[in-house]
Amino acid sequence: MKSEELFKEALNLFPMGVNSPVRYYSPIPVMFKSGKGSKIIDVNDKEYIDYSLGFGPMILGHANEEIIKKMNDQIENGILFGSITENEVQFGKIIKNAVKSIEMMRFTNSGTEATMHAMRLARGYTKRNLILKMEGGYHGAHDYSLIKSGSGTMTFEKPSSDGVPEEISKTVVVGKYNDKENIENIFKKYGNNIAAVITEPIFGNIGVINPENDFLPFLREITDRYSSLLIFDEVITGFRFGFKAYQDIINVKPDITTMGKIIGGGMPIGLFGAREEIMKNISPSGDVYEAGTFSGNPLSMATGIATMNILKGKNYDYINNYARRIEKSLNDIINDYKLKAFVNRAYSMLQVFFNDKKVNNYGVAKNSDTNKFKTMFDRLLNKGIYVPPSQFETQFISFAHDDNDFQKTMDAYYSVLKCL
Numbered sequence: 001m002k003s004e005e006l007f008k009e010a011l012n013l014f015p016m017g018v019n020s021p022v023r024y025y026s027p028i029p030v031m032f033k034s035g036k037g038s039k040i041i042d043v044n045d046k047e048y049i050d051y052s053l054g055f056g057p058m059i060l061g062h063a064n065e066e067i068i069k070k071m072n073d074q075i076e077n078g079i080l081f082g083s084i085t086e087n088e089v090q091f092g093k094i095i096k097n098a099v100k101s102i103e104m105m106r107f108t109n110s111g112t113e114a115t116m117h118a119m120r121l122a123r124g125y126t127k128r129n130l131i132l133k134m135e136g137g138y139h140g141a142h143d144y145s146l147i148k149s150g151s152g153t154m155t156f157e158k159p160s161s162d163g164v165p166e167e168i169s170k171t172v173v174v175g176k177y178n179d180k181e182n183i184e185n186i187f188k189k190y191g192n193n194i195a196a197v198i199t200e201p202i203f204g205n206i207g208v209i210n211p212e213n214d215f216l217p218f219l220r221e222i223t224d225r226y227s228s229l230l231i232f233d234e235v236i237t238g239f240r241f242g243f244k245a246y247q248d249i250i251n252v253k254p255d256i257t258t259m260g261k262i263i264g265g266g267m268p269i270g271l272f273g274a275r276e277e278i279m280k281n282i283s284p285s286g287d288v289y290e291a292g293t294f295s296g297n298p299l300s301m302a303t304g305i306a307t308m309n310i311l312k313g314k315n316y317d318y319i320n321n322y323a324r325r326i327e328k329s330l331n332d333i334i335n336d337y338k339l340k341a342f343v344n345r346a347y348s349m350l351q352v353f354f355n356d357k358k359v360n361n362y363g364v365a366k367n368s369d370t371n372k373f374k375t376m377f378d379r380l381l382n383k384g385i386y387v388p389p390s391q392f393e394t395q396f397i398s399f400a401h402d403d404n405d406f407q408k409t410m411d412a413y414y415s416v417l418k419c420l
């Protein structure tokens, strides 16, 4: 089979044959060669309904014609000049108009870069050292983020990374998402040295977990009380539930916001933004250094602008309802077969946890039955349904998914879960 031959070659080129860890799963990860709308096609010409969407960005589905046209226009006119371009200005205005807390921003090439710079900015602005992050929160693959992290670090049961010096891990305090008492105690102990709290407002890297008991307004209040900054990492949630950031849905205004994924329409992108008084500390107007050869590059900008212009006209109820229907049907199956499983959903993101308990934090999530998840994943794959290959990732819905996809998906789930 073509897939097996290619993977053998890949194994000699890349660690475990992949260029990002969660792309690996046994025995051989499927190799995709193309995509259109809600479907992706593998190298053996098998078609799958895609609920991974490239781990989140492809909210309009694959190979959207309007976006391709805008990309081609840009390609024909050159793709990198290393100077300010009109595209950046146009895109910056779209973001600023849509997200109330962002007065100024910097574009980066990934979410990892965005959170790395956001943390440095918070430290530079407050002249404090500590960052408080949440257990299981994932903010990319830089040193300050890889401490009790989610995503691939959980899939491979290593919630921290070798190679992160102890000196660095000592500058990051780890708190518990949805546990106000825990956060309050950490602030009592370290509050005057905490530069910022960083959190995904809705957890999406240990499966989906919603905030509970006003946890996010509480974070706003306690960071204000201790003059620390609040960073919302909206790399997953930005523009996913409406043409806005999640912060503007719940009305909790962070000091710094990071974004990525959707805003680039599938091209490499990230951004961090804040009010002007904070952003002015970035070089060259300030002393916090940040740079990137490809930052704000014309092709990512053109793709991003085209994506945002289409998203602006979309009714997000469509994808949110699609996910709600999946959730309901899955719950019916789980009840019918008395499975030890729960579905967590936030708008158009969802995940099935094989767990005795409803998952509301990292501690519960990590006890999920990953073998059962893998069995479900393998069997769904076999039936042409592609969900992200880990219990600790999130399924996403795109505007390209339709009723036919829904029916096929639920038929597949029904026969797969019946056997579990």
Ligand SMILES: Cc1ncc(COP(=O)(O)O)c(C=O)c1O
Pocket (backbone or CB within 6 Å): 055, 109, 110, 111, 112, 113, 115, 138, 139, 140, 141, 151, 200, 204, 205, 233, 234, 235, 236, 260, 261, 269, 270
């Ligand atoms: C919440 C969050 N922050 C940051 C990142 C890192 O983004 P990137 O993979 O673009 O570096 C991710 C990636 O999954 C993420 O989910």
